[in-house]
Structure formats: C-alpha cells, structure tokens
Amino acid sequence: MIPLKHVIIAEKLVKYYGNFMAVKGISFRVKEGEIYGFLGPNGAGKTTTVRMLCGLAKINGGRAFIYGYDVTREIKKVKKIIGVVPDISNLYMELSCFDNLMFCAEMYGVPRSERKEKVLELLEFFGLENKKNVKFKALSKGLRRRLTIAAALVHNPKLLFLDEPTIGLDVKSKRQIWKLIRELNKRGITIFLTTHNIYEAFKLCDRIAIINEGVIVAEGTPTELRTMVSGSKIIELQVHPPIREPQVFSRIPGIVKVSTRQGAIRIMVNDVITALEGIIKLLKESNREIVMLNLMGADAEEVFMKLIDRTKESKKYSAG
Amino acid sequence: MFEDIIKAFYIAKKDIKEYYLKPPTISWGIVFPVVFTLAFLLKGGPKSSHLIPGLIALALFFGTTSMAAASIVFERKIGSFERILLFPISYLGIALGKVLSSFIFGMVSLATLIIVVIPFILNVHIFSPLLVTVLVLSALMFSAFGVFIAFLIRDPTNTMLILNSFRLPMIFLCGIFIPVSSLPKFLQVVALLLPLTYSVEAIRFAIEGTFDIIPPIVSILLMIIIIISLLVLSSLEIKNMIP
Ligand SMILES: Nc1ncnc2c1ncn2[C@@H]1O[C@H](COP(=O)(O)OP(=O)(O)OP(=O)(O)O)[C@@H](O)[C@H]1O
Ligand SMILES: [Mg+2]
Numbered sequence: 001m002i003p004l005k006h007v008i009i010a011e012k013l014v015k016y017y018g019n020f021m022a023v024k025g026i027s028f029r030v031k032e033g034e035i036y037g038f039l040g041p042n043g044a045g046k047t048t049t050v051r052m053l054c055g056l057a058k059i060n061g062g063r064a065f066i067y068g069y070d071v072t073r074e075i076k077k078v079k080k081i082i083g084v085v086p087d088i089s090n091l092y093m094e095l096s097c098f099d100n101l102m103f104c105a106e107m108y109g110v111p112r113s114e115r116k117e118k119v120l121e122l123l124e125f126f127g128l129e130n131k132k133n134v135k136f137k138a139l140s141k142g143l144r145r146r147l148t149i150a151a152a153l154v155h156n157p158k159l160l161f162l163d164e165p166t167i168g169l170d171v172k173s174k175r176q177i178w179k180l181i182r183e184l185n186k187r188g189i190t191i192f193l194t195t196h197n198i199y200e201a202f203k204l205c206d207r208i209a210i211i212n213e214g215v216i217v218a219e220g221t222p223t224e225l226r227t228m229v230s231g232s233k234i235i236e237l238q239v240h241p242p243i244r245e246p247q248v249f250s251r252i253p254g255i256v257k258v259s260t261r262q263g264a265i266r267i268m269v270n271d272v273i274t275a276l277e278g279i280i281k282l283l284k285e286s287n288r289e290i291v292m293l294n295l296m297g298a299d300a301e302e303v304f305m306k307l308i309d310r311t312k313e314s315k316k317y318s319a320g
Numbered sequence: 321m322f323e324d325i326i327k328a329f330y331i332a333k334k335d336i337k338e339y340y341l342k343p344p345t346i347s348w349g350i351v352f353p354v355v356f357t358l359a360f361l362l363k364g365g366p367k368s369s370h371l372i373p374g375l376i377a378l379a380l381f382f383g384t385t386s387m388a389a390a391s392i393v394f395e396r397k398i399g400s401f402e403r404i405l406l407f408p409i410s411y412l413g414i415a416l417g418k419v420l421s422s423f424i425f426g427m428v429s430l431a432t433l434i435i436v437v438i439p440f441i442l443n444v445h446i447f448s449p450l451l452v453t454v455l456v457l458s459a460l461m462f463s464a465f466g467v468f469i470a471f472l473i474r475d476p477t478n479t480m481l482i483l484n485s486f487r488l489p490m491i492f493l494c495g496i497f498i499p500v501s502s503l504p505k506f507l508q509v510v511a512l513l514l515p516l517t518y519s520v521e522a523i524r525f526a527i528e529g530t531f532d533i534i535p536p537i538v539s540i541l542l543m544i545i546i547i548i549s550l551l552v553l554s555s556l557e558i559k560n561m562i563p
Contacts, residue, residue, distance in 0.1 A: 107407040
C-alpha cells in the first residue's frame with residue numbers, strides 16, 4: 001500500500017508522440033494540501049504530463065498513482081476524485097453559466113438533490129452569480145477562465161489540476177484567479193498547476209518543479225530555487241500612470257541600479273524574484289498597472305535556461 | 321452501465337441545447353429535406369405518394385447526420401470534446417450520448433416533415449406500431465452512422481462537404497426514387513452496403529405493405545446489427561483519439 005500523504009506519485013513517466021519523446025522519464029511526488037507547480041517554457045511537456053495523469057494521454061512508460069489508484073488501470077476511479085482545468089477555456093458556448101456547471105455536475109454523478117445547490121454555491125464563490133443566465137460565449141476571457149475552474153469543482157474533488165490557469169489574462173484577472181486558487185487551497189484542495197510564468201509559480205506554489213524538454217531540471221521550494229538563480233539581470237519596465245521618480249525602486253531589496261531609457265525604466269537586479277516581488281508590491285501600493293515587463297536578454301525562459309545550464313554543467317563535472 | 325446510459329442522456333440534452341440552432345444543422349437537417357420533399361410532392365401531385373417512404377427516410381437521414389456532424393466535428397475543433405473524456409463515463413457511453421442527440425434531432429426533422437406533408441398523406445393509412453418501430457430503428461441507425469463518420473472527419477472546414485459526398489449519392493442508390501431492383505447489378509451490390517437501403521425498404525413495407533428486394537424481417541435485423549456495430553466502432557474511435 002502506498003502511503004496516502006502523497007496525493008500524486010509519478011515514477012519515471014514517459015510519453016512518446018510517434019517517435020518524439022515529449023516526456024523523458026520524470027518522477028515527482030505531490031503532498032496532500034500543497035500547491036505544486038510545474039514551471040517550464042513552451043513545449044516543455046507540462047500539458048503532456050497533466051494529460052497523462054488525468055487519462056487524456058496514454059502513459060508509455062513508468063507509473064503514476066493518484067490517491068493510491070493506478071492511473072492506467074483505475075482511470076475511472078481517478079476521474080471521479082480529480083478536477084481538471086485544461087489550458088483552454090473549453091466550456092459550451094451556447095450554454096449559460098448555470099447550465100454549463102449543471103451539465104458537469106450531471107456528468108460527475110453529483111446526486112440530483114445536491115446539484116443545484118452546489119452549482120449556485122460555486123457561481124457565488126467565483127463571483128459569477130449575476131452571470132448565472134449569461135451564455136458562456138458572452139463572457140470575457142477572465143470570466144470564462146473562472147467558470148472553467150468552477151466547472152472542475154462541481155464534484156468536490158480533493159485534487160485540482162490547473163493547466164496554465166492565467167494564460168492570456170490581464171493583470172487584474174490574473175490577480176483574481178490567484179486569489180481564488182489560494183482560497184481553494186486553504187479549503188483543503190491539493191493543487192497541481194502548470195505555468196510558464198515564473199512570477200506566478202514563485203508567488204503561488206509551495207514547491208516547484210522546473211521542467212524543460214521533458215526533463216525535470218530542478219525541484220524545490222521557491223526559497224530553495226531562488227538561491228540557485230542569483231546573478232545580475234536587467235528588468236525593463238513600463239507602468240501606467242508613469243513614475244516620475246524611478247529612483248523609488250532603488251530601495252527595493254535585490255535591486256542594484258535604476259535608470260531610464262526611451263520612456264522605460266531599466267532596473268539592474270541581482271535577485272530577480274525578490275526584486276519582482278518588491279516592484280509589484282510598490283506598484284500596487286501606488287495603484288499602478290504594469291504595461292510592459294521585460295527580463296532583458298530574454299524573458300523568464302532565460303531564468304529556466306540558467307537552471308538548465310547549471311544542471312548540464314554539474315552533470316559534465318560529475319561525469320568528468 | 322446503467323449510470324452510463326443516464327449520462328448519455330445528459331450528453332444528448334446538452335448537445336440539443338448547444339447545437340439545435342446552429343445554421344448547418346437547421347439548413348441541412350431540417351430545411352433541406354423538407355424543401356426537397358415538397359418539391360417532389362408538388363411536382364408529382366397525388367400520384368407521388370409512393371415517394372413518401374423514401375422521403376421520410378431521407379428526412380431522418382439528413383436530420384440525424386447533420387446533428388452528429390455539428391456536435392462532434394465542431395466540438396473537436398474548439399477542444400470542448402475533451403471535456404467529455406475527463407468525465408467518469410465509458411467510451412461506449414459517450415458514443416451512445418452522441419447517437420441519442422442525433423436521434424432526437426432526427427425526430428424533430430421527421431416531425432417537421434410530417435406536418436408539412438400531411439396534406440399529401442391524409443388518404444394513406446399510415447401510423448402503425450410497425451412503422452414506429454421501423455422509424456425509430458432507422459433514426460438510431462442513421463445517428464450511429466453519422467456519429468461514426470463524424471469521428472473520422474479530421475478537417476472541420478469541409479464537414480458538410482464530406483458528409484454530403486456520402487449522403488447525396490445515397491439518395492439515388494438506396495431506393496428513394498429508383499427501386500434498387502431496377503439498378504444495374506453492380507450498383508445493386510453497392511446499395512446493399514448502404515444502411516439507407518434497409519431503412520427505405522422497411523419503411524416502405526410498413527406504409528405500403530410491399531418491399532422491393534429485401535424482406536422486412538431481414539431489414540429490421542440488419543438495422544439492429546448495424547446500430548450495435550457502429551456504436552462499438554465509434555467507441556473504439558473515441559478510444560483511439562487518446563494519443
Ligand atoms: N498530440 C501531440 N502530438 C504530437 N506532439 C505533441 C502533441 N502534444 C504535444 N506534442 C509535443 O510535445 C511537446 C510537449 O508539449 P506540451 O504541450 O506538453 O508542452 P507544454 O509544456 O504544455 O507547453 P506550452 O507552454 O506550449 O503549453 C511539444 O514539443 C509538443 O510539440
Ligand atoms: Mg501546455
């Protein structure tokens with residue numbers, strides 16, 4: 001018997017699409033009650049991993065257990081206890097918010113007497129009670145995302161998969177979703193989320209696995225990972241309304257130097273994550289929105305690359 | 321299994337809400353068969369009542385297959401079909417759900433047609449338990465056929481084109497206008513491979529008491545076998561969708 005404190009146990013998972021190996025034998029464990037993040041660039045294998053764990057893709061090698069159930073052999077039992085939010089908001093366009101959630105409740109076998117109450121409760125929790133009779137196609141992107149998350153919760157799953165929960169959303173909608181995710185986690189739901197947004201991962205997750213080209217290259221708490229990604233970088237930033245005195249940023253920990261160029265603020269940092277946290281906090285306090293944020297050289301992927309290179313180097317050393 | 325049958329009905333209910341007003345479903349599933357039928361009946365006058373069995377089969381055929389194509393191909397294109405795969409339901413249950421929504425829509429086409437053609441068929445002693453059985457079997461068979469074909473369609477932009485390249489030739493091969501027995505031998509063989517033929521024969525027997533070349537009991541048994549086989553094949557197609 002596998003101990004239940006691990007909600008997900010993945011052992012050497014492999015996925016081939018034809019001859020292409022998309023996931024190359026990854027192993028990880030997700031603990032009950034945590035928010036576990038899969039962070040990686042496009043094409044890293046995040047979605048593929050989620051799909052293998054929820055029965056949308058066959059597992060070609062290795063094994064996976066969810067709440068002790070073998071994902072390959074007991075997929076129907078697994079499906080009953082997990083909620084899955086796919087990377088696109090794919091509810092039914094012509095159905096109202098209420099009807100969409102009711103359909104999901106019916107399909108998950110929620111008892112007839114409890115369905116309506118559960119659906120109304122979710123609409124309220126997600127701030128959609130006044131959109132109850134609005135068709136899905138008439139919702140904004142942010143509201144669609146929220147309803148899609150609600151749809152994965154109709155059967156009170158203990159484990160929720162969120163594939164790119166905030167992709168394509170504006171800052172305000174992103175924040176709302178983050179708040180909801182934290183709230184769900186507080187209510188005892190274990191969360192497995194994928195993202196290519198390093199900020200999102202570090203802000204939300206208790207533990208993060210960084211995945212690249214089908215391989216987990218680093219795993220740890222945000223603090224543990226933070227120490228691995230030190231060194232100086234430049235953040236380019238534009239905010240609205242504009243800041244007249246950019247030097248206010250220089251007080252933030254992790255920031256080395258601040259200058260302006262062509263209307264953008266250039267901030268040299270030695271700890272990206274700490275600096276970003278401070279910057280966002282400061283902007284929030286002064287009610288400013290980020291218009292543009294660029295991690296110079298590249299974007300977040302460069303941070304991944306740094307970690308990836310480190311692992312390659314350490315392999316080289318240990319091999320030599 | 322019982323649970324899956326109930327869930328299949330939920331899928332059907334959702335599909336009807338989602339797709340019954342979509343333009344391709346309405347135009348190919350209801351308007352086309354009704355207009356087509358009216359054109360023939362108005363042209364032929366009272367003498368054309370022998371066309372009614374074939375035209376009824378046609379309405380069912382176009383109604384069911386249009387709905388199947390709309391609900392499956394469209395859902396796969398926008399990615400919402402995958403939602404169904406996340407629910408705890410068997411592949412056969414999913415196939416059944418899709419067949420049921422097409423079946424219900426086919427019944428709507430049929431009802432529309434009957435209302436429109438009532439002036440032409442008033443003198444025919446038409447409804448009998450046999451006719452109802454045969455109509456239900458036909459609608460189920462066409463639905464299962466439509467669902468099976470719809471899962472094979474990869475490129476959604478050509479859905480109706482691909483579907484019509486199956487459907488339109490069948491109008492002329494399956495005994496709606498031209499009795500199968502008067503087709504050249506080679507085309508007769510083709511006709512026997514097409515499910516519409518059995519439906520037309522069975523409906524004709526139920527209404528007129530005669531058949532062309534296939535005895536009604538054979539048609540009915542074959543229809544049942546075709547329905548079950550297509551359901552199983554469709555569930556295998558769904559299973560194969562998982563990479
Ligand atoms: N159905 C498929 N058939 C063939 N290759 C696929 C399929 N799905 C994904 N891939 C490939 O597998 C690799 C991993 O894709 P995956 O979607 O898991 O990445 P991801 O980490 O989710 O990236 P993204 O940030 O773009 O969502 C990619 O190279 C992708 O092209
Ligand atoms: Mg992805």
